[in-house]
Amino acid sequence: MGCVIVSTDGQLLGAGATQRTGGPHAEIMALRDAQARGHSVAGATAYVTLEPCSHQGRTGPCCDALIAAGIKKVVASLTDPNPRVGGQGFERLRAAGIEVEVGPGAAESRELNIGFFSRMVRGTPWVRMKVAASLDGQTALENGTSQWITSAPARADGHAWRARACVVLTGIGTVLEDNPRLDVREVDTPRQPQLLVVDSRLETPLDAHLFIAGRAITIYAAVPNDVKKAALEARGATVIYCPGRQPGTEGKVDLAAMLRDLATREINEIHVEAGHKLNGSLVREGLVDEFLLYLAPKLLGAGRGMVNIGPLAELSQAIELEFRETTMIGPDLRILARIPGRDRF
Numbered sequence: 001m002g003c004v005i006v007s008t009d010g011q012l013l014g015a016g017a018t019q020r021t022g023g024p025h026a027e028i029m030a031l032r033d034a035q036a037r038g039h040s041v042a043g044a045t046a047y048v049t050l051e052p053c054s055h056q057g058r059t060g061p062c063c064d065a066l067i068a069a070g071i072k073k074v075v076a077s078l079t080d081p082n083p084r085v086g087g088q089g090f091e092r093l094r095a096a097g098i099e100v101e102v103g104p105g106a107a108e109s110r111e112l113n114i115g116f117f118s119r120m121v122r123g124t125p126w127v128r129m130k131v132a133a134s135l136d137g138q139t140a141l142e143n144g145t146s147q148w149i150t151s152a153p154a155r156a157d158g159h160a161w162r163a164r165a166c167v168v169l170t171g172i173g174t175v176l177e178d179n180p181r182l183d184v185r186e187v188d189t190p191r192q193p194q195l196l197v198v199d200s201r202l203e204t205p206l207d208a209h210l211f212i213a214g215r216a217i218t219i220y221a222a223v224p225n226d227v228k229k230a231a232l233e234a235r236g237a238t239v240i241y242c243p244g245r246q247p248g249t250e251g252k253v254d255l256a257a258m259l260r261d262l263a264t265r266e267i268n269e270i271h272v273e274a275g276h277k278l279n280g281s282l283v284r285e286g287l288v289d290e291f292l293l294y295l296a297p298k299l300l301g302a303g304r305g306m307v308n309i310g311p312l313a314e315l316s317q318a319i320e321l322e323f324r325e326t327t328m329i330g331p332d333l334r335i336l337a338r339i340p341g342r343d344r345f
């Protein structure tokens with residue numbers, strides 16, 4: 001979330017963004033910024049992406065801070081989607097005599113914070129699946145080789161998308177075949193996203209490259225193995241048993257339950273970078289909201305596709321997408337595609 005404070009004559013007085021979970025909200029950061037620049041904000045207007053909070057929470061009510069600072073008007077793009085508090089911030093500001101305008105930039109603000117809205121309204125994070133493939137849709141050769149199909153600029157761009165997510169999610173197949181780090185290296189980032197591995201039988205090697213000092217790692221498993229669990233936890237991972245209970249899902253992680261669990265852990269946005277098997281399970285179960293595809297201008301012929309969902313019997317069974325954006329990244333094509341209607345919540 002963001003906040004910009006502007007004087008009546010249009011001068012920028014302070015700006016701020018919400019800090020990590022538990023940190024100060026955007027309004028507090030903007031007020032501090034104005035103070036650090038030596039500006040008084042009395043009589044100024046605060047432009048915010050989201051309704052200022054009126055509840056104590058972890059950082060104290062932003063409404064009270066705005067009122068105390070003498071802000072005269074608040075322009076907010078969106079009402080807080082949390083049904084327990086939505087609208088209360090505006091009421092509190094109006095009761096203190098502050099003019100409130102709601103709506104400008106609503107679509108853009110919602111898109112920027114789509115994970116937060118998803119968690120608040122649907123109770124699950126927003127799931128974006130990243131795939132790097134050849135033009136004929138192969139993500140790896142039949143023998144598993146996949147490094148590198150796309151170019152260095154496309155990989156760096158992918159790191160920027162990793163950086164904006166709360167969690168990077170992968171599957172045990174990718175861990176065992178590629179031994180990847182799956183951290184953000186190619187772009188500057190104030191923090192590393194958490195790493196999440198779907199590893200039904202706790203096969204993650206204790207010396208896997210993904211164990212990076214200081215990064216949070218969570219492993220969702222289905223088959224209890226408390227000896228291996230203890231060994232992984234000694235390496236700093238958190239292991240959560242989340243077994244499937246429906247017929248046919250025994251021995252595998254319940255992916256839908258995993259997403260609901262992640263929402264309770266305040267995870268807003270998930271960046272999936274897995275192989276075709278886990279991708280296929282997530283897509284088949286209807287758990288993916290959008291795709292971030294990098295297509296290299298090359299053909300690989302037979303190999304491993306993007307999502308293991310077939311074979312379909314009829315074209316009507318196809319999973320329909322809509323292209324939202326196409327951009328050249330170096331020699332590769334980046335496509336953002338969304339499942340129609342997934343963002344209507």
Ligand SMILES: NC(=O)c1ccc[n+]([C@@H]2O[C@H](COP(=O)([O-])OP(=O)(O)OC[C@H]3O[C@@H](n4cnc5c(N)ncnc54)[C@H](OP(=O)(O)O)[C@@H]3O)[C@@H](O)[C@H]2O)c1
Nearest residue numbers: 131132139144146171173174252253274275276277278281
């Ligand atoms: N180009 C790219 O964008 C990209 C990205 C990542 C990886 N890759 C490539 O993908 C290859 C690995 O592919 P992969 O498909 O074997 O790896 P994966 O999808 O990362 O992981 C496969 C594992 O996921 C498990 N899985 C599937 N559905 C599940 C569910 N519902 N619950 C729990 N576990 C589930 C499978 O378990 P079961 O065996 O029990 O079914 C399987 O062992 C590597 O060659 C890697 O280089 C490519």
